[in-house]
Amino acid sequence: MTLIQPEPDVPGIAGGQAISQAQTQFFIPATSSLHERRPRTLKHGDSFAVFDHSGDAISGPGSPEGLYHRDTRHLSHLYLTVNGVRPILLSSALRDDNAMLTCDLANPDFFGDDGRVAVEHDLIHLRRTRFIWKDALYERITIRNFDTETRQISIELGFAADFADLFEIRGMTRLRRGTIRDAQVGSADVLLGYMGRDDRERRTHLHFDPMPDELTENHARFDVTVPPGQRCALFTRICCDRAEGGSALPKQFLKSLREAMQTLRQARNRGATIHSSNDLFNEVARRSVADISMLSTDTEFGPYPYAGIPWFSTVFGRDAIITALETLWMDPAISRGVLGYLAAHQATRFDPAADAEPGKILHEVRQGEMAELGEVPFRHYYGSIDSTPLFVMLAGAYLERTGDAAFLTNILPNIEAALAWIDTHGDRDGDGFVEYGRLTDQGLQNQGWKDSHDSIFHADGAIARGPIALAEVQAYVYGAWKAAEQLFGMIDDPSRAADYRDRAARLRDRFDAAFFDAALGTYILALDGDKRPCRVRSSNAGHVLYTGLAREDRAEAVVRTLMAPASFSGWGVRTIASTEKRYNPMSYHNGSIWPHDNALIAGGFSRYGYQREAAQIFEGLFAAATYVDMMRLPELFCGFPRRRSQGPTFYPVACSPQAWSAAAPLALIQSSLGLRFDVAAEQISFQQPALPYFIQSLSIGGLAIGAAKVDILFDRVGDQVVVKRAARNGTARIVTVT
Helix, strand or coil: CCCCCCCCCCCCCHHHCCCECCCCCCCCCCCCCHHHHCCEEEEECCEEEEECCCCCECCCCCCCCEEEECCEEEECEEEEEECCECCEEEEEEECCCCCCEEEEEECCCEECCCCCEEECCCCEEEEEEEEEECCEEEEEEEEEECCCCCEEEEEEEEEECCCCEHHHHCCCCECCCCEECCCEECCCEEEEEEECCCCCEEEEEEEEECCCCEECCCEEEEEEEECCCCEEEEEEEEEECCCCCCCCHHHHHHHHHHHHHHHHHHHHCCCCEEEECCHHHHHHHHHHHHHHHHHEEEECCEEEECCECCCECCCEHHHHHHHHHHHCCCCHHHHHHHHHHHHHCCCCCCEHHHCECCCCCCCEECCCHHHHHCCCCCCEECCCCCHHHHHHHHHHHHHHHHCCHHHHHHCHHHHHHHHHHHHHHHCCCCCCCCCECCCCCCCCCCCCCCCCCCCCECCCCCECCCCEEEHHHHHHHHHHHHHHHHHHHHCCCHHHHHHHHHHHHHHHHHHHHHHEECCCCEECCEECCCCCEECCCECHHHHHHHHCCCCHHHHHHHHHHHCCCCCECCCCEECECCCCCCCCCCCCCCCCECHHHHHHHHHHHHHCCCHHHHHHHHHHHHHHHCCCHHHCCCCCECCCCCCCCCCCCECCCCCCCEHHHHCHHHHHHHHHHCEEEECCCCEEEEECCCCCCCCCEEEEEEEEECCEEEEEEEEEECCEEEEEEEEEECCCEEEEEC
16 A cells, blocks of 8 residues: 655656646645544445545545545535534444445424524434445435424535545645536536546536425535424435436335345355354454455456555555455455456556556556546556565465366466566566566655555664565565466476476575574565665564465564564554664554554464464454454554553554455454365365464354365364364365364
């Protein structure tokens, strides 16, 4: 993700094409806290929305609220009043499956002309029910009168569309914009439009039912009469980039809601299910699955998890691959969708403006006006050093999990191109390590997952000069080469399989010599452009364990260092230890805690047999989730030490939901249980299974391997976990290794 301060020495944007100021690191200013707002979010496909608890979108500087479609805000203001005043908030909740937002409101005191209370508060109930389906926001406002008298009520909806590009909302300044079109106002609909400088018209169509008593370019007023105990309903549909007629809105509302709920239910039911003895953890797991289902957009290749709301609701390569790895044990369809999409959009030529080289895998896709004009480089942007080896890693993991040789044979040319990129463009200086260095000043300065401008540094705090070889990237390359060994074995090419096996072995020795620091007790953060070690204790070392690159005799030291108080806060492992020069628990990458990072670290612990330490990370993240609104783990939170009876400190502009954070609790289940698959033998194994102390028993339902499905029960007895098969459909075997 990109949350980086602009570099002071970057020259102006070349070529005269861009009219943004030279804010080339795409800084997101923390002018207000998303956690303070605790926004309510909805998403379907390429559209998402952010509202306050009352269901309004309040426009203003720094506000992320509104309805978005393809990186453009199509509705920047939506404000409900009753008799000219804002109603009282009673409650606001998303359904457990994220299908629908419901806001319950009540009237405040209404005063007459004489200044006395004419209608007491809490007699008129309003329920706002809304969802997104196929690029349209639907809303039903139900008004019920609990008074003993008939009441005449004026309901007004104020609205506006600024058609701002997402990067403007994130803090970039544009010197010129396109033109807002004159609104077209009908009897029951309003069409708002914007002609961008990219010569593309963007439109927002609002349709109301029943016909408003007054309708202008910025508000709709309904005068309703509600007898005692009776109710009435108002319907609104807000379409992005299309105008839709058809049947009456009440019928469309119900039909579309059924379709939206059915689609989410099908996505949730696609994979295995989890249930535990801990009701709170069950809520965390349900929210995780629901968030991944909501964030996943159906493409022609299958489901693709968009990274996060509000800033990253689009295709990201790295994020989607890691999300797919975290969920692969439960739902392999996500991995297949990610692999298919990224293979189809792999770079085939050199394009310095996009940091593209043949064989490289996508970092980010943007569809807004600024991307189309080149004001930001992210239209199809390839500036990540790790997406390409991670792509090959995922292909190997998908083969191991599913045995789907036919699909992988189909994308084998893409896998081979990615492997070739690692050799030819990834290793820039031929030293056997993969380094990054941006091809344009417009691109990201740091291109690993810690992409802040100050996230890669030396022990004295000096910023590392590129090209930079990150520790975890070498681990991903190792994982890619081990995957290549599997993949070429699949197509019966033993010579190439052996070549990649030997490469991986040589990399392990070379990496250990260059990256392990006995004095630090762990692997260093990186090598800079002069091959000087960045002697910093960081969470990156945990990724070295995750892929198996670490020598067996180094694992204990790395685990001990990561779980020491300087790194492990009690909530999770910090991105860098509190002993390091640039440590700041409130920073984006220099001391904060990222759930996905911790999930990978726990996976590394599990690989080397440190199940108890993996369970400690699991417990810390679960405890953090219990303090978060909707028990939804955010993108990150601050790295302050855990204190008794207090929750974690939240990061002000963290995305929530975030796909790889949502997937973290699911990945932690696999790590704690030491879950492995052997498709050829139709065998599911559990290596030294453990459960965190907050889970006494756990059940996994419908876990698929090949054509078989099994239900499995786990019970903690003292320090041991007993594994039992509850049901089986097929011939799969369950094996426990203690």
